[in-house]
Amino acid sequence: MPAEYDSSSIEAKWQKKWEEAKAFEVDLNKSKDPYYCLVMFPYPSGAKLHVGHWYMYSVPDSYSRFMKMQGKDVFHPMGFDAFGLPAENYAIKTGVHPNESIKENVDVMIEQFKRMGCMYDWSKSLNTSDPAYYRWTQWLFLKMFENDLAYKKEGDVNYCPGCKTVLANEQVWDGKCERCDSLVEQKPLTQWYWKTTKYSQRLLDGLEKIDWPEKTKMMQMNWIGKKQGINISYDIEESDDKIVCFTTRPDTNFGATFVVIAPEHEFAQKVAKDNKDVASYIEAAINKTELERQEEGRKKTGAFTGFYAINQLTKKKMPIWVSDFVLGGFGTGAVVGVPGHDVRDFEFAQEFDLEVIRVVVASDGDTSEITSIEQVQEAEGTMINSDFLDGMDIHEATQKIMDHMAEKGWGERITTYRLRDWTVSRQRYWGSLIPIVYDPDGKPHPVPEEHLPWLLPTDVEFKPTGTSPIAQSKELKERVEKIFGKGWTPEVDTMDTFVCSSFYQFRFLAEGNQKELVPKDIDKKWMPVDMYIGGPEHACMHLIYARFVTMALKDFGFVANAEPFQKLFHQGLITNKGAKMSKSKGNAVSPDDFVNKYGSDAFRLYMMFMGPFSEGGDWNDTGIKGVCRFAQKVYKIIVQNKKCEQSKELTTALNIAIKKATEDIERLHFNTAISALMEFMNVCDKQGGIDAESAKTFTKLLAPLAPHLAEELWESLGEKGFVINQKWPTYDPKLIKTDTITIAVQVNGKVRGEFEASVDISEADAITQAKELQNVAKFIEGDIKKEIYVKGKLVSLVV
RNA sequence: GCCGGAGUGGCGGAAUUGGUAGACGCGCACGACUCAAAAUCGUGUACCGCAAGGUGUGAGGGUUCGAUUCCCUCCUCCGGCACCA
Numbered sequence: 001m002p003a004e005y006d007s008s009s010i011e012a013k014w015q016k017k018w019e020e021a022k023a024f025e026v027d028l029n030k031s032k033d034p035y036y037c038l039v040m041f042p043y044p045s046g047a048k049l050h051v052g053h054w055y056m057y058s059v060p061d062s063y064s065r066f067m068k069m070q071g072k073d074v075f076h077p078m079g080f081d082a083f084g085l086p087a088e089n090y091a092i093k094t095g096v097h098p099n100e101s102i103k104e105n106v107d108v109m110i111e112q113f114k115r116m117g118c119m120y121d122w123s124k125s126l127n128t129s130d131p132a133y134y135r136w137t138q139w140l141f142l143k144m145f146e147n148d149l150a151y152k153k154e155g156d157v158n159y160c161p162g163c164k165t166v167l168a169n170e171q172v173w174d175g176k177c178e179r180c181d182s183l184v185e186q187k188p189l190t191q192w193y194w195k196t197t198k199y200s201q202r203l204l205d206g207l208e209k210i211d212w213p214e215k216t217k218m219m220q221m222n223w224i225g226k227k228q229g230i231n232i233s234y235d236i237e238e239s240d241d242k243i244v245c246f247t248t249r250p251d252t253n254f255g256a257t258f259v260v261i262a263p264e265h266e267f268a269q270k271v272a273k274d275n276k277d278v279a280s281y282i283e284a285a286i287n288k289t290e291l292e293r294q295e296e297g298r299k300k301t302g303a304f305t306g307f308y309a310i311n312q313l314t315k316k317k318m319p320i321w322v323s324d325f326v327l328g329g330f331g332t333g334a335v336v337g338v339p340g341h342d343v344r345d346f347e348f349a350q351e352f353d354l355e356v357i358r359v360v361v362a363s364d365g366d367t368s369e370i371t372s373i374e375q376v377q378e379a380e381g382t383m384i385n386s387d388f389l390d391g392m393d394i395h396e397a398t399q400k401i402m403d404h405m406a407e408k409g410w411g412e413r414i415t416t417y418r419l420r421d422w423t424v425s426r427q428r429y430w431g432s433l434i435p436i437v438y439d440p441d442g443k444p445h446p447v448p449e450e451h452l453p454w455l456l457p458t459d460v461e462f463k464p465t466g467t468s469p470i471a472q473s474k475e476l477k478e479r480v481e482k483i484f485g486k487g488w489t490p491e492v493d494t495m496d497t498f499v500c501s502s503f504y505q506f507r508f509l510a511e512g513n514q515k516e517l518v519p520k521d522i523d524k525k526w527m528p529v530d531m532y533i534g535g536p537e538h539a540c541m542h543l544i545y546a547r548f549v550t551m552a553l554k555d556f557g558f559v560a561n562a563e564p565f566q567k568l569f570h571q572g573l574i575t576n577k578g579a580k581m582s583k584s585k586g587n588a589v590s591p592d593d594f595v596n597k598y599g600s601d602a603f604r605l606y607m608m609f610m611g612p613f614s615e616g617g618d619w620n621d622t623g624i625k626g627v628c629r630f631a632q633k634v635y636k637i638i639v640q641n642k643k644c645e646q647s648k649e650l651t652t653a654l655n656i657a658i659k660k661a662t663e664d665i666e667r668l669h670f671n672t673a674i675s676a677l678m679e680f681m682n683v684c685d686k687q688g689g690i691d692a693e694s695a696k697t698f699t700k701l702l703a704p705l706a707p708h709l710a711e712e713l714w715e716s717l718g719e720k721g722f723v724i725n726q727k728w729p730t731y732d733p734k735l736i737k738t739d740t741i742t743i744a745v746q747v748n749g750k751v752r753g754e755f756e757a758s759v760d761i762s763e764a765d766a767i768t769q770a771k772e773l774q775n776v777a778k779f780i781e782g783d784i785k786k787e788i789y790v791k792g793k794l795v796s797l798v799v
Numbered sequence: 800g801c802c803g804g805a806g807u808g809g810c811g812g813a814a815u816u817g818g819u820a821g822a823c824g825c826g827c828a829c830g831a832c833u834c835a836a837a838a839u840c841g842u843g844u845a846c847c848g849c850a851a852g853g854u855g856u857g858a859g860g861g862u863u864c865g866a867u868u869c870c871c872u873c874c875u876c877c878g879g880c881a882c883c884a
Binding site: 218223225229245300324325327334335336343536609610612617618623627630663667671674675676678679743745746747749751754786787796797798 | 825
């Protein structure tokens with residue numbers, strides 16, 4: 001055995017041995033106790049893996065190794081999300097076809113992952129740009145089409161001028177493109193949509209059954225945005241039309257004094273025909289860009305239509321106004337103005353001098369007229385000036401009035417959602433082609449399954465122009481005419497890459513099977529994913545799409561579970577001076593120097609030791625020496641065989657370490673698990689070495705965290721096979737207990753002393769001994785009012 | 800504005816149900832080894848104070864014998880939603 005810990009030769013040696021022995025290949029059929037641990041797969045960009053990647057992938061690998069030692073048949077696959085902009089942009093820049101660059105990048109990344117020492121089963125890897133994979137992306141589209149969940153519609157869509165393609169609602173963050181930060185524009189275009197809205201309620205209900213961070217569930221709930229309210233129908237004086245207003249606060253309807261409709265509203269359009277003021281207001285409002293609208297702030301503008309709606313409750317005439325603060329796309333595009341209890345309505349009323357009525361008593365009992373915005377902001381209280389609702393709490397009143405209006409036929413209870421249908425078409429080359437063809441009349445037809453994979457043509461300049469570059473392909477046109485007949489044309493858009501990643505969890509299990517998406521028995525056995533790990537930025541994108549697609553697939557009868565990911569964990573983000581690491585920003589820190597110098601194991605240990613996995617943090621390498629010293633110390637004590645006799649101290653320390661490491665890794669708190677192992681090593685150091693049995697147990701504890709080093713230790717201890725195949729140690733609770741304990745003594749809540757006592761000391765003895773302590777006696781002159789003994793911990797005296 | 804999460808030494812962070820705040824590690828200081836440096840090992844290290852002691856977990860209150868932990872008010876940071884009716 002070499003005297004010094006030489007990480008690079010040890011790591012190369014064990015990576016080779018694992019590979020030769022196919023140590024991490026899983027037989028999906030034979031596994032008895034399946035555990036599917038999945039980490040969100042990466043884009044195979046040309047850049048080398050940075051520190052952020054190591055964090056994201058090496059830590060879940062340690063968790064998977066831990067579960068494997070727990071006796072689970074762990075499936076921990078890795079694949080590549082290869083379609084999409086990073087690969088395509090790289091191709092545009094270099095002129096190399098994405099197909100080739102992707103292949104190269106994937107090979108390089110696999111080598112890097114191997115150097116990390118991950119237990120991926122490479123025999124089951126996948127790549128979304130592979131025809132064997134995207135055949136299923138297209139198959140999914142066909143199933144959505146067959147089941148009426150895919151449709152084509154003209155309407156305003158989000159268009160990113162940077163990426164030159166349409167985006168889904170989820171991909172617009174703060175008005176900007178999630179990928180490239182360009183300001184997103186609204187454009188009227190005909191696009192393919194998937195009906196996510198049909199699943200709004202089920203997407204909400206499903207959240208109750210899955211073990212996800214509350215934060216993420218909350219984000220999805222916000223995104224889906226369920227609202228319950230009532231559509232109140234108002235008659236219009238001197239008109240046969242009606243205006244329907246959506247509100248969640250019908251309790252305040254006795255305070256309604258006007259109605260406001262959106263510029264896009266049908267009635268507004270009608271009025272505009274003979275009313276010049278309204279017409280010009282509408283034109284100006286509709287032509288406003290999002291930016292102009294934002295600059296305007298909350299200042300209210302509007303135009304009076306000259307018409308009045310009748311409030312059935314009060315028989316009051318309410319003027320109907322047009323204003324752009326009412327959104328055409330939300331609710332019914334019309335609101336009833338209750339200026340006393342809604343901030344926007346109040347602002348509007350002030351601007352145009354409309355009547356304000358108080359219908360809720362303020363918390364301080366104030367029932368005076370409402371004249372300031374502060375009075376409006378209060379939301380809770382008791383009803384007033386509201387006829388039969390007077391004296392009721394607003395919540396009770398809400399129910400009462402809804403019943404009343406429904407009974408009279410004035411209104412209809414309604415539930416609305418914020419969630420929109422998913423725009424799946426993209427005007428980009430590098431994606432999965434939508435498997436649709438158009439007949440000579442322009443009617444869409446699905447490409448029959450037998451023609452899948454519907455191959456991406458290669459005779460295309462893939463530079464984006466705003467329309468799909470695939471339209472240039474002669475080959476595709478000819479292919480369509482040959483199969484379907486003269487005058488038939490292909491759909492030339494590709495699918496959002498989030499479609500590719502919405503079902504990959506099933507394809508890992510299919511092992512390339514081209515007959516079914518996933519074999520039924522395998523699906524039943526392995527799904528849902530037991531542990532899914534990835535960043536929180538996907539909360540309202542990938543994680544909603546994957547849930548929606550899985551629910552649809554269950555409805556179609558292809559899979560057994562409606563939820564894809566039973567447990568979800570978000571790793572923290574590793575930043576560099578506060579900014580997310582990325583190649584494009586040029587702030588990615590390479591782990592190579594550290595790995596060369598200290599080894600993959602030490603680097604992995606450091607990633608975990610920095611803090612809880614959920615927290616991430618700003619990159620700083622100052623602490624890496626500490627874990628490196630630890631690895632060296634372990635090597636020195638175990639490999640160089642500093643033997644010593646088994647002792648009570650060692651056994652106790654080891655059992656404490658087992659307990660702590662087990663509990664901490666279970667909740668992915670690797671930092672404290674490692675510190676527990678360090679503490680044990682410090683005890684060994686003091687004892688002058690370690691006994692053979694403890695060394696074996698310790699090596700097992702180290703195995704998930706520093707996999708290569710642990711194998712080397714295992715071998716040096718004369719053991720056969722891989723330590724990673726060993727069973728995780730258990731501790732003996734009896735051995736954790738020591739004979740004596742330290743009891744602290746408090747006087748008036750302040751610690752004044754401590755004493756050693758036997759574990760089974762009685763309460764009376766403990767208190768007596770506590771009082772006898774020199775330093776304590778000093779503080780307890782006079783009457784003792786209270787004596788408290790917390791078993792095995794402390795004595796508290798009050799004087 | 801609304802909904803989440805978080806604020807602890809010089810730094811990363813510990814403290815699962817209220818029970819000795821600061822584990823573990825970095826850094827720093829001193830010492831040993833060395834001609835010297837690195838590496839390694841040892842000792843110390845929240846703050847104020849010579850000490851006795853006092854003060855300390857974003858700020859201020861409260862409950863309790865005892866609060867980083869529970870309750871109230873406020874501040875700051877991060878994430879999400881937002882003229883959404």
